[in-house]
Amino acid sequence: MKRPADIIYCILLFLLQLVISDYVHLGPWISLCLLPLLILLIPLSRSPHVVMLIAFGLGLGLDILSDGVPGLNAFAAVLAAAPRKFLYRLLVNADRQDKTEVPLLRDNGLLKYLKYLGVLTAIYLAAYTLVDCISVRPLGYIAAKFLISWVASTALCLLLALPIQNRS
Amino acid sequence: MKNRYGLLSSLTAIALFIVLETVAILMVVNGSVVQRYKVLGAVRSIESWFWARTSKLTYYLNYKTENERLAAENLQLRQQLAGYAAAQAQLDSVVRIIEPEYTYIGATVIRNSVDRQHNYLILDRGEKEGVAPGMGVVTARGVVGIVSAVSRHYAYVISLLNTEQSVSAKLAGSGAFGPMTWPGKDPGRAVLAEIPVHIEAAPGDTVLSSGFSTIYPPDIPLGRVIESKISQGSSQELSVALFEDFRSLHNVYIVRNNRGAEIQELYEKAR
Numbered sequence: 001m002k003r004p005a006d007i008i009y010c011i012l013l014f015l016l017q018l019v020i021s022d023y024v025h026l027g028p029w030i031s032l033c034l035l036p037l038l039i040l041l042i043p044l045s046r047s048p049h050v051v052m053l054i055a056f057g058l059g060l061g062l063d064i065l066s067d068g069v070p071g072l073n074a075f076a077a078v079l080a081a082a083p084r085k086f087l088y089r090l091l092v093n094a095d096r097q098d099k100t101e102v103p104l105l106r107d108n109g110l111l112k113y114l115k116y117l118g119v120l121t122a123i124y125l126a127a128y129t130l131v132d133c134i135s136v137r138p139l140g141y142i143a144a145k146f147l148i149s150w151v152a153s154t155a156l157c158l159l160l161a162l163p164i165q166n167r168s
Numbered sequence: 169m170k171n172r173y174g175l176l177s178s179l180t181a182i183a184l185f186i187v188l189e190t191v192a193i194l195m196v197v198n199g200s201v202v203q204r205y206k207v208l209g210a211v212r213s214i215e216s217w218f219w220a221r222t223s224k225l226t227y228y229l230n231y232k233t234e235n236e237r238l239a240a241e242n243l244q245l246r247q248q249l250a251g252y253a254a255a256q257a258q259l260d261s262v263v264r265i266i267e268p269e270y271t272y273i274g275a276t277v278i279r280n281s282v283d284r285q286h287n288y289l290i291l292d293r294g295e296k297e298g299v300a301p302g303m304g305v306v307t308a309r310g311v312v313g314i315v316s317a318v319s320r321h322y323a324y325v326i327s328l329l330n331t332e333q334s335v336s337a338k339l340a341g342s343g344a345f346g347p348m349t350w351p352g353k354d355p356g357r358a359v360l361a362e363i364p365v366h367i368e369a370a371p372g373d374t375v376l377s378s379g380f381s382t383i384y385p386p387d388i389p390l391g392r393v394i395e396s397k398i399s400q401g402s403s404q405e406l407s408v409a410l411f412e413d414f415r416s417l418h419n420v421y422i423v424r425n426n427r428g429a430e431i432q433e434l435y436e437k438a439r
Contacts, residue, residue: 028352074195
């Protein structure tokens with residue numbers, strides 16, 4: 001994500017997340033989140049410190065600008081960002097020979113890419129849903145909300161990841 | 169040397185992770201809407217300006233429904249006024265002018281959320297119009313929320329559709345009262361708890377605001393009982409269908425309790 005076009009793409013993703021949070025009313029059973037995709041798009045060469053700080057900034061920015069609970073998205077984003085490189089090696093590239101800056105669907109195949117994106121989204125949404133609903137909602141609701149949100153968010157992130165696949 | 173650097177880097181990464189997560193959790197736990205509102209005053213002003221415009225557009229798209237609703241409310245108020253006019257004759261002998269306990273400030277909703285666990289509204293009235301934190305917000309069809317923070321031109325309201333919010337409510341017939349809360353699922357449903365088991369609550373019974381707080385006036389219709397169930401063997405929990413449709417809120421009234429300060433002062437003395 002060093003080219004201006006990629007940076008603009010990331011800004012647009014963040015703005016889209018703001019629009020979703022503020023204007024798309026899908027009911028209490030579903031939360032659509034794009035931050036896992038933004039975390040995935042941070043170059044692998046960046047140190048975990050930088051990745052966590054960026055994730056924290058993105059989450060807090062979203063919390064503030066969409067009038068959510070302050071710290072909620074920031075907490076979930078840092079939790080998803082911390083094991084990012086470990087998950088990449090575990091799920092996408094076990095031999096650690098990959099030189100790519102950003103894992104792309106085109107280079108890794110649908111299954112590996114989906115696993116990586118799915119796990120990042122699951123960590124993010126598990127943290128988000130638990131912190132948002134714990135002690136005020138029954139576990140059944142939390143589990144159902146997590147599952148519905150996970151399927152919908154992963155599908156949306158996958159769809160939105162397509163335009164970036166043709167980068168050289 | 170490389171190993172040492174690697175170890176140090178891992179340790180600092182873990183420390184940073186712990187610090188960031190702790191900060192985030194502390195913000196979630198202590199997150200004050202008021203602080204956020206004041207710190208981000210400039211950002212909020214720009215956002216409020218934008219929301220005021222988008223809200224106008226939404227209003228024009230839904231003006232027919234809104235007009236019908238206002239006409240119905242107008243009719244009800246005219247009928248009340250006729251009643252008061254008749255009563256006025258009897259009050260002519262009273263020399264002292266009685267200050268009303270509650271006065272109202274009309275406001276328009278420019279921002280509204282209904283899909284979260286902690287929903288909120290932003291109104292186009294602020295300090296300039298005399299709005300202050302702690303004031304209630306109502307419509308003719310129910311309670312909407314409590315003003316949490318104000319800027320010069322806008323007010324931030326914590327909606328009744330917030331899992332941490334409750335309103336003191338009573339059954340119209342028996343007068344039995346308890347806290348009414350939003351359970352967090354359907355924006356059209358609330359739960360009235362702590363109603364004694366010997367009180368008969370039938371589906372269709374009206375639920376009103378009790379007026380036991382200094383925030384909301386009494387007898388505002390809130391909703392209708394749908395069903396009741398025994399909770400923990402000692403009280404009833406009533407499921408209530410709210411009269412107010414939070415998705416289409418537009419015109420609301422901010423409630424100023426003219427005796428609120430006096431009551432608060434009395435509380436302080438009694439402590």
